[in-house]
Amino acid sequence: MYTAVSPDNLPSSKPPELPDEPLFVVEARKSGIKFHLKDWWTYRELLYFLVWRDVKIRYKQTLLGAAWAIIQPLFTMLIFTLIFSKVAKIDSNGIPYPVFAFAALLPWIFFANAITTSGNSIVGSAHLITKVYFPRMIIPVAAVCAGLVDLAVAFPMLVALMFYYGIPISLNILLLIPLVLLTTLLAIAVGMWLSAINVRFRDVKFLIPFVVQVWMYLSPVAYPSSVVPAKLRILYSVNPFVGIIDGFRAALFGQTFEWQPLALSLIITLALLGFASRQFRKMEKSFADIV
Amino acid sequence: MKPIIRVSDVAKQYRIGARQDAYSTLRDAMARALRAPLKRLRRNGRGEADTVWALKDVSFEVGQGEVLGVIGRNGAGKSTLLKILSRITEPTTGRVELFGRIGSLLEVGTGFHPELTGRENIFLNGAVLGMKRTEITRKFDEIVAFAEIDKFLDTPVKHYSSGMYMRLAFAVAAHFEPEILLVDEVLAVGDAEFQAKCLGKMGAVASEGRTVLFVSHNMAAVQTLCQRVIWLREGRVFEDGPAGRVVKNYITQTSSSVATEKIWDDPMTAPGNERVRLRCLRVRPLNGSTSDTITIRTPLVLEFEFWNLEPGARINLSLHFFNQQDINVFITAPIHEPEWFGKPLPLGLFRSECYIPGDLLNDGLHRVRLLVVKDQAVVVYALDDALTFVVNDAVERRNAWFGKWGGAVRPNLEWKTEYLPDEPTEN
Numbered sequence: 001m002y003t004a005v006s007p008d009n010l011p012s013s014k015p016p017e018l019p020d021e022p023l024f025v026v027e028a029r030k031s032g033i034k035f036h037l038k039d040w041w042t043y044r045e046l047l048y049f050l051v052w053r054d055v056k057i058r059y060k061q062t063l064l065g066a067a068w069a070i071i072q073p074l075f076t077m078l079i080f081t082l083i084f085s086k087v088a089k090i091d092s093n094g095i096p097y098p099v100f101a102f103a104a105l106l107p108w109i110f111f112a113n114a115i116t117t118s119g120n121s122i123v124g125s126a127h128l129i130t131k132v133y134f135p136r137m138i139i140p141v142a143a144v145c146a147g148l149v150d151l152a153v154a155f156p157m158l159v160a161l162m163f164y165y166g167i168p169i170s171l172n173i174l175l176l177i178p179l180v181l182l183t184t185l186l187a188i189a190v191g192m193w194l195s196a197i198n199v200r201f202r203d204v205k206f207l208i209p210f211v212v213q214v215w216m217y218l219s220p221v222a223y224p225s226s227v228v229p230a231k232l233r234i235l236y237s238v239n240p241f242v243g244i245i246d247g248f249r250a251a252l253f254g255q256t257f258e259w260q261p262l263a264l265s266l267i268i269t270l271a272l273l274g275f276a277s278r279q280f281r282k283m284e285k286s287f288a289d290i291v
Numbered sequence: 292m293k294p295i296i297r298v299s300d301v302a303k304q305y306r307i308g309a310r311q312d313a314y315s316t317l318r319d320a321m322a323r324a325l326r327a328p329l330k331r332l333r334r335n336g337r338g339e340a341d342t343v344w345a346l347k348d349v350s351f352e353v354g355q356g357e358v359l360g361v362i363g364r365n366g367a368g369k370s371t372l373l374k375i376l377s378r379i380t381e382p383t384t385g386r387v388e389l390f391g392r393i394g395s396l397l398e399v400g401t402g403f404h405p406e407l408t409g410r411e412n413i414f415l416n417g418a419v420l421g422m423k424r425t426e427i428t429r430k431f432d433e434i435v436a437f438a439e440i441d442k443f444l445d446t447p448v449k450h451y452s453s454g455m456y457m458r459l460a461f462a463v464a465a466h467f468e469p470e471i472l473l474v475d476e477v478l479a480v481g482d483a484e485f486q487a488k489c490l491g492k493m494g495a496v497a498s499e500g501r502t503v504l505f506v507s508h509n510m511a512a513v514q515t516l517c518q519r520v521i522w523l524r525e526g527r528v529f530e531d532g533p534a535g536r537v538v539k540n541y542i543t544q545t546s547s548s549v550a551t552e553k554i555w556d557d558p559m560t561a562p563g564n565e566r567v568r569l570r571c572l573r574v575r576p577l578n579g580s581t582s583d584t585i586t587i588r589t590p591l592v593l594e595f596e597f598w599n600l601e602p603g604a605r606i607n608l609s610l611h612f613f614n615q616q617d618i619n620v621f622i623t624a625p626i627h628e629p630e631w632f633g634k635p636l637p638l639g640l641f642r643s644e645c646y647i648p649g650d651l652l653n654d655g656l657h658r659v660r661l662l663v664v665k666d667q668a669v670v671v672y673a674l675d676d677a678l679t680f681v682v683n684d685a686v687e688r689r690n691a692w693f694g695k696w697g698g699a700v701r702p703n704l705e706w707k708t709e710y711l712p713d714e715p716t717e718n
Contacts, residue, residue, distance in 0.1 A: 018293055018355060022388035026378050049418040053404060053411075060406040131401040132419055133378035288380040289305065 029285055039135045047138050047145075054117075054146035069150035070157050073105040080105075084222045093224050095253050096165045102158055103252050104221040104245045107183045110151045111241070112212045114184075118143040118191025119208050123198050126291045136284045137277065140192040144184060151180065158252075167253060175251040183244055186269045193276035196283040199291050220245050225261075237261035240268045294352035294390070295471060295502050296376065301385035303346040303371050303526075345371040346382070347526045355391075355470075356500045358493075360507065360517035360534060362541055367523040369506045373473050376504070391470025391502070394420060396461075396492070405449035409440050409459055412448055416463045430466045438462035465492045472496050475506045490516070511654070511684050511696070514538045542683060549656070549679045551581040558598055566671050567606060567663045570596035570640065574659070574678045577646070586685040587654055587701050591647040593678065595661070596640060603635040604665060608643050611660040614653065620699045624664070633667065650703035653696065654684040 040047075059065040077098055084090045085097035092100040121143040122129070122136065129136065162169060198204035216222075219241040228236045236242055243258075243265030250257045346368045353359050363369050374380045375387060377395055402419035403412050413434055417427040435441050438459040440451075448456060465488075474493050490512060497503050497516070507513050513520060513534060520537040522530040530537050554571040555561035561568045575581045577590040585591065595608055609624040623645060625632050631641075661677035662670050684696070 018295060018390045022297075022390050023392065024378060024389040026375055026381060026387035026389070027385065028381050028383055045424050046418045046421075049415050053407065053415055056411065057404060057406045128402055128419065130374075130379060132395075132421075134419070134421070285381045288374065 029281075043134050043138060046134055047142055050138060050142035051145045054142060055149050058146065058150075066150075066153055069153040073102060073109050073154055074157065076105055076109065077102045080222050090223050090227075093226065093255075095167070095249070099158070099161045099165050099167065100224075100249070100253075101222060102161055103249050104219075106151060106154055106158060107180070107244055107248055108216060108219065108221045108241070109154075110147050111183055111187050112216070113150065114144040114147040114187035115191045115194060116208050116212065117147065118187065119194035119198055119204060121191070122195040122287065123202070123205075123291060129291055130288050136287055137192065137280060140195040140280075141188055143195075144187045144191050147187070148180070148184065162252070169252075170254050172251045172254060175257075176248065179244060179247045179251065182247075182266060182269060185273055186240055186244070186265075189269060189272040189276040192280050193272075196280045196287075199283065199287055215239075215241065224249075233261075234264075237264050238268065240265040240272070293355065295355045295357075296353040296390070296504075297388040298349055298351050298376075299386045299388075301346055301349045301372075301375060301382045301387060302344060303368075303375060303380070304342050304383040305345050306342050344526050346375070349385070349523075349526075349528055351521060351528060351531055353471075353502055353504070355502055356497070357519065358497045358503045358505065358517045360505050360513040360520040360538075361523060362507065362510070362513060362520060362538070363523035363529075368526040369523055370475065371526075372523065373475055373504070373506060376471075377473060389471065392421065393471040393473065394464075394467045394469030395473035395475065396464055403448060403456070403460060406447055408447055409435075409438075409444045409451070412459070413463055416460070417467070420464065420467045421469075422467055434459075434462045434466050437465065461488060469501070471502045471504070473504045473506075510538050510542060542681070549681055550676070551575065551678065551680050553678070561598075562674055563597070563600075564672055566599075566601045566604065566665070568598045568600060569674070570598060572596075572661070572677050574680050584683060585680060586683045587652060588649045588685050589682075590649040591652075593645040593647070593659070595643045595645075597643075597663070598640055599636045599638060602638040605633060605635055605667075606663055606665045606671065607632055607667070608645075609662040609664050610645060611662065612652075613658045613660065614699060615655040615657075618699050620652070620657070651700055652682045653698055653701040654682050656681050 059068060062068065064071065080101045081098050084101070085092070090097070118140040121139045125139050128134075128139075159169070194204050194208060218239050220228075225233075225236070225242055225246055237260070243261035243263075246258055247262050247265075249255060349368075349372065361369050361372065371380075373395070375382050376389070377393055402416050404415065407415065413431065414424070414427055418424070435444060438455070438461075440455055440459055443451065443455065448459070451459070472493065493503055493505060494516065505513065505517055517534045519532065520530075520534045521528055522537050522541055530540060552571070552573045552575075553569075555569060558568050558570070561570060563569050571594070573581055573594040574591060575594075576583050576585060577592050579589075593610065597608075599606060607625055609622065611622050612620040614620050625643065625645075657680055658676050659678040661674045663672040665671045
């Protein structure tokens with residue numbers, strides 16, 4: 001089975017040379033909160049595997065599988081079309097309403113799902129957090145990134161709709177890449193912050209659906225941002241999602257870009273990201289003790 | 292020698308009972324919440340709650356290639372220490388410096404997802420433990436062979452038997468090669484074979500010159516596998532020294548806290564009921580007193596004195612022995628005792644003695660449950676943990692085997708082996 005180890009039959013082979021500086025130092029973190037870029041590099045494969053896991057298991061044991069990634073925005077679009085276009089007669093700036101709504105629903109549903117799964121991710125990973133060390137931030141970030149796959153799956157549907165309604169596709173569509181990146185960063189910021197608070201206050205779990213709902217009506221998902229009076233536009237654009245959705249529509253439908261809301265969106269997203277990661281790092285040290 | 296782990300003045304404080312005041316009424320709660328909503332939030336978070344020090348002033352160094360044992364009772368801070376060393380939680384004060392990668396056999400199965408296949412879980416679990424993808428790919432075949440799951444490699448692990456699941460989980464953990472290995476046997480649930488695998492892996496790791504921290508309640512294993520032992524007691528390093536000495540002191544201390552003798556002088560307050568009352572209980576070596584050390588070789592005598600309060604009752608005692616794993620080792624009753632068994636007992640004091648031969652009980656803590664049975668059928672009185680005593684291992688009976696000597700009993704049986712040179716051998 002196994003042999004005994006006594007001092008006599010110990011190291012026969014020469015043990016590896018130890019480094020002069022400690023590889024890791026474990027101590028109570030001081031107030032200065034460093035962002036460990038080195039850690040992120042070391043654990044990049046774990047991030048990859050966690051995203052891969054989330055993608056793999058998302059539609060396991062479902063009948064329709066990845067089709068849900070299309071069904072969700074498609075049916076929301078149909079309902080919106082019925083209510084906002086047919087009943088409320090909202091003007092969609094000359095764009096056919098279904099494709100107008102779908103263009104906004106793609107980033108919105110990605111964002112809403114991302115902050116929901118991400119916000120619950122730390123609590124849902126208690127078994128990992130109490131057993132093994134890795135930068136905790138990887139968990140909410142992986143949850144957001146996994147949602148990008150859904151976005152990619154639903155995207156051809158948007159292209160198909162544009163074909164159907166005869167909307168020409170220009171090179172402007174490439175602008176979606178930085179816009180998706182911006183949406184991802186915003187989702188990471190919000191999701192990360194919520195996930196950390198969720199550890200101590202499980203109220204967050206119940207709060208997230210409200211946040212998602214209210215936030216959607218504060219964003220031009222079902223209506224164009226032009227319905228907001230010009231006087232209030234700056235205030236309205238403080239919501240970083242306004243710039244994102246307007247950007248999406250401008251890129252897809254060849255409309256003129258409004259840089260001001262977009263710039264504001266970028267600034268606010270980065271500020272939120274900085275704030276959320278600081279808060280996260282402040283709270284993460286007690287995760288293993290209270291999760 | 293240069294230390295691979297340096298622990299300096301580490302302390303860890305935990306909150307217990309985070310919320311202090313229970314609100315008496317909903318109205319009260321609402322009133323308070325309205326009056327000071329922020330205060331309430333803040334108090335939930337931190338502050339006035341009771342705190343406890345799980346570790347205090349812990350300092351030690353571990354040299355490269357050293358096999359260090361960590362012993363102590365449950366709640367002494369062993370698990371907290373391992374959590375700090377593996378960076379899962381931060382110390383409240385103090386500092387730990389690690390000069391190598393740390394891995395642990397307490398993470399067996401961490402990150403396994405039931406919906407994923409064996410193959411997928413090997414990669415996921417490996418990444419969680421800190422292995423590179425190339426490293427996992429290189430060791431993949433070895434892991435599969437070790438776990439003996441090749442036929443089920445592409446089956447989701449939720450369909451695995453628990454044995455297969457454990458084997459796979461252990462195989463991944465065992466092929467992670469950190470410079471420092473933490474083994475928490477207390478947490479390593481599993482059968483004897485699995486524990487033996489853990490111990491075997493530990494021996495192999497140590498012989499390669501890597502460092503091992505071994506947390507265990509199995510003193511025989513600690514004493515043989517470790518050169519040095521740290522004894523944690525109430526969060527502090529109580530003793531740090533050569534394995535033999537520390538383990539011996541620990542066993543002596545543990546043994547003194549058990550109940551080998553109980554005496555009640557007043558029958559009115561003694562345990563019992565209107566039918567029977569106890570006067571005294573005692574366990575001791577056959578030729579010794581209740582404070583003498585008991586080893587697996589020692590013949591024992593258990594003494595019971597009791598008052599029979601119901602004239603003419605046909606009562607007898609029955610003893611149930613349980614070991615540390617709560618396994619019922621055996622049951623004994625005086626059924627072959629001609630004097631009183633099955634006969635009516637007059638009112639008054641009785642004394643029963645039960646003799647247990649040496650070379651029967653295995654080592655470890657034993658608890659005796661005492662039953663008083665009437666008419667060989669009805670339990671009229673029962674006392675849990677009537678006596679508790681520790682049976683120590685006898686080194687002269689171990690030979691080359693250093694693990695926990697499994698089994699509920701430890702008989703010394705006769706063997707006979709013959710050399711048969713005249714029998715034809717098959718070739």
